[in-house]
Amino acid sequence: MALYQSSQFITAWTDAEFDRLHHPRTPAPHSGIYRCVGCGFEIAASEGQLLPPIHAHPHRLGTQEVWQMIVYADHRLK
Numbered sequence: 001m002a003l004y005q006s007s008q009f010i011t012a013w014t015d016a017e018f019d020r021l022h023h024p025r026t027p028a029p030h031s032g033i034y035r036c037v038g039c040g041f042e043i044a045a046s047e048g049q050l051l052p053p054i055h056a057h058p059h060r061l062g063t064q065e066v067w068q069m070i071v072y073a074d075h076r077l078k
């Protein structure tokens with residue numbers, strides 16, 4: 001579970017991009033935090049960076065190893 005301290009810096013948002021699943025070793029479409037759907041392991045990835053290959057984290061056997069963006073990093077200037 002991703003954690004944060006200050007709620008002023010994070011906002012709940014609904015967008016289809018959060019529903020997409022991404023296979024191992026495919027480019028992250030956005031910078032942010034990604035979660036393995038099968039085991040909950042979380043990583044940070046920059047846009048265009050390859051998501052980890054299979055078996056690169058202590059994955060729970062028998063579950064699907066695909067990545068879902070759970071936090072989007074907003075690069076716009078404020």
Ligand SMILES: [Zn+2]
Pocket residue numbers: 036037038039040041057058059060065
């Ligand atoms: Zn996993």
